[in-house]
Amino acid sequence: MRTKQSKIATIQYLIIGLGIIVCVWLLPALYRLVAPNTSRTPFVVYSCLDSSFIQFETINKQVQYTDFKGNTFTKHEADSLLPLFAFRQLVAEGRLPDSLFGVALTPKRIQQNTFHFKTSPKQLNKPAVGLYTLLESASGRVDLQLPPDVFRLTDKGIEFIDCETNTVNKAKSLSFSRELEKYGFVFPVQLIWGNASTRKDYDNGFLLTDSQNRLFQLKMVKGTPWVRVIKTDGCTITGYKQLFTIEPANRLLVGLVVSDDNQLYAVRADGSMTHIGIDSYDPQTMQITIIGDMFHWTITEYTATDSRYYAVDARTFEQVARAIIPDPAPSIKERIMRYVLPVRLRFTSWDTQLIAPNFE
Amino acid sequence: MLRAIFYKEWLKLRLFWGLAVVVHIALIGYLLLSLRSTLLSSGVVETWATMIGRDVLMINQLAYLPLITGVCLALCQWLPEMQAKRIRLTLHLPIDNQLSIGAMLGCSFIGLCLLFGLDAVLLAGFGQVWLPRELVWRTFLTCLPWYLGGLIGYNIVSWWVLEPQWKIRCVNMLIGAPLVALCFLTTQPACYIQMFPWLIGLLLCTACLPLYSIYRFKLGKQ
Numbered sequence: 303m304r305t306k307q308s309k310i311a312t313i314q315y316l317i318i319g320l321g322i323i324v325c326v327w328l329l330p331a332l333y334r335l336v337a338p339n340t341s342r343t344p345f346v347v348y349s350c351l352d353s354s355f356i357q358f359e360t361i362n363k364q365v366q367y368t369d370f371k372g373n374t375f376t377k378h379e380a381d382s383l384l385p386l387f388a389f390r391q392l393v394a395e396g397r398l399p400d401s402l403f404g405v406a407l408t409p410k411r412i413q414q415n416t417f418h419f420k421t422s423p424k425q426l427n428k429p430a431v432g433l434y435t436l437l438e439s440a441s442g443r444v445d446l447q448l449p450p451d452v453f454r455l456t457d458k459g460i461e462f463i464d465c466e467t468n469t470v471n472k473a474k475s476l477s478f479s480r481e482l483e484k485y486g487f488v489f490p491v492q493l494i495w496g497n498a499s500t501r502k503d504y505d506n507g508f509l510l511t512d513s514q515n516r517l518f519q520l521k522m523v524k525g526t527p528w529v530r531v532i533k534t535d536g537c538t539i540t541g542y543k544q545l546f547t548i549e550p551a552n553r554l555l556v557g558l559v560v561s562d563d564n565q566l567y568a569v570r571a572d573g574s575m576t577h578i579g580i581d582s583y584d585p586q587t588m589q590i591t592i593i594g595d596m597f598h599w600t601i602t603e604y605t606a607t608d609s610r611y612y613a614v615d616a617r618t619f620e621q622v623a624r625a626i627i628p629d630p631a632p633s634i635k636e637r638i639m640r641y642v643l644p645v646r647l648r649f650t651s652w653d654t655q656l657i658a659p660n661f662e
Numbered sequence: 663m664l665r666a667i668f669y670k671e672w673l674k675l676r677l678f679w680g681l682a683v684v685v686h687i688a689l690i691g692y693l694l695l696s697l698r699s700t701l702l703s704s705g706v707v708e709t710w711a712t713m714i715g716r717d718v719l720m721i722n723q724l725a726y727l728p729l730i731t732g733v734c735l736a737l738c739q740w741l742p743e744m745q746a747k748r749i750r751l752t753l754h755l756p757i758d759n760q761l762s763i764g765a766m767l768g769c770s771f772i773g774l775c776l777l778f779g780l781d782a783v784l785l786a787g788f789g790q791v792w793l794p795r796e797l798v799w800r801t802f803l804t805c806l807p808w809y810l811g812g813l814i815g816y817n818i819v820s821w822w823v824l825e826p827q828w829k830i831r832c833v834n835m836l837i838g839a840p841l842v843a844l845c846f847l848t849t850q851p852a853c854y855i856q857m858f859p860w861l862i863g864l865l866l867c868t869a870c871l872p873l874y875s876i877y878r879f880k881l882g883k884q
Contacts, residue, residue: 306760310874310877313870313871313873313874313877314874316867316870316871317837317871317874320837320841320867320868321833321837324836324837324840324841327840328840428717428850428853429800429803429851429852429853429855431713431714431796431797431800431851432796433710433714433794433796433797434714435711435714435715448707448708448711449707450707452710452711452714452794454794454796463794465706465707465710466706466707468790468791468792468793468794498711498714498715499715649844649847649857650847650848655848655850655853656853656854656855656856657847657848657853657854657856657857658856658857659857659860
């Protein structure tokens with residue numbers, strides 16, 4: 303009888319426990335729904351003419367143009383200060399300068415040297431499929447086309463699977479695995495990144511690291527493997543955390559890589575690597591946006607506590623300017639919630655697609 | 663005595679089980695035919711590329727079927743028992759109440775697992791003809807929280823129906839409904855991989871809740 307009573311008491315405690323879990327999960331979620339956070343992060347671009355960051359901030363449905371020194375500009379002035387960012391508007395108004403820093407400006411040239419890159423922890427922190435599409439990078443056609451196969455990584459090589467028959471293409475698998483090994487690649491693959499989209503001008507294939515932490519580039523050229531060892535001369539890299547393959551219109555770069563000490567490097571088209579002059583970048587916790595033009599890249603990082611803005615030289619990647627803006631203090635609504643609901647449980651998060659319990 | 667209980671459950675639920683098997687086979691068949699049709703009309707290469715590159719698995723119609731099955735089973739199993747308090751007959755059998763109710767819950771739980779297992783076998787068996795093993799495994803990982811949601815939903819609704827007092831029933835639903843919703847927070851493929859131990863823990867916790875309602879029923883709560 304006593305055992306039965308204790309069982310019932312256990313179930314009662316269990317129900318109370320489940321009720322508490324539901325409360326610490328749903329009440330903060332309900333509060334956030336009723337009192338949403340309306341603060342917005344401004345959009346920031348580096349002005350090569352003013353040597354300062356210009357921010358576009360929407361206040362009361364009006365876009366305001368300011369710099370970090372507190373100067374305010376009209377839209378017309380902001381366009382003039384950002385001739386490469388606002389070149390379409392300047393062309394329309396007949397205000398595009400003929401040259402800048404001794405370099406002739408044409409819309410086509412500006413467009414060719416414009417580069418955008420954006421990624422966030424949420425895009426990266428998700429389960430990988432484990433299947434990759436290697437496009438033909440020299441088909442002789444203007445448009446890229448999907449290949450008839452995909453590949454998977456195994457401990458001893460890479461394995462191409464024919465889509466129509468759902469069987470392994472042994473000859474192609476062996477050919478690509480052997481070609482990689484010929485360049486000193488030691489399987490298994492540790493990290494891999496490629497952009498399988500056909501909506502781009504050309505294909506840079508995949509960047510991948512081997513079990514010895516060396517970086518390689520793999521492409522398919524006329525159906526055959528093309529491999530290059532990425533030279534890390536002058537860079538002190540012991541390991542890699544994240545790889546990105548990019549295809550900028552000027553074809554000067556192959557990718558961006560993040561070392562395990564959170565340093566960002568650019569992989570140039572000649573297979574060399576250059577450190578990008580920012581303090582650090584942790585792809586697991588920071589959102590990054592790069593807006594590049596002929597002269598500078600504006601690199602914006604959003605972390606959990608601040609926004610970091612860097613301007614780097616587009617050729618040497620040396621730092622030109624830097625600003626770190628701490629996030630505003632928690633709003634009254636946020637402080638009320640922290641006081642009233644000191645323990646909060648979330649299953650979804652801004653930095654991952656994975657569902658997992660997280661206490662705040 | 664337990665064999666008699668199982669026989670009684672079979673007589674009560676055979677129509678439900680027959681209908682559930684037909685509905686599950688029909689929906690899985692529809693999904694497989696739909697996948698085959700997409701592969702033939704859009705092309706295998708393009709379909710694979712979409713599934714790999716855009717995180718699409720074409721099984722979203724399946725999401726709430728296990729939950730609906732679990733909820734309907736609980737209603738079909740326990741509503742007749744609660745009508746005119748027929749469950750008192752079971753509780754007066756010369757057998758431990760927890761054992762008799764546990765046997766009734768257990769045979770439904772096993773039945774649901776077999777039904778959900780049938781879905782998995784059909785999906786994996788036919789899926790691997792057209793898809794690589796990575797996509798079949800990803801499909802399984804995506805469906806698994808939905809099926810756990812079906813089992814948890816069965817426990818929660820059983821807890822709710824067996825509860826003798828309406829005001830406590832309302833509290834039970836306020837606690838139970840969000841717990842079921844935990845299994846449906848995203849349709850992104852394989853994103854529940856870190857949640858499986860928690861959901862299995864929740865399933866075990868909710869499994870004993872109907873016994874508490876029976877305890878309250880025996881206490882004579884009205």
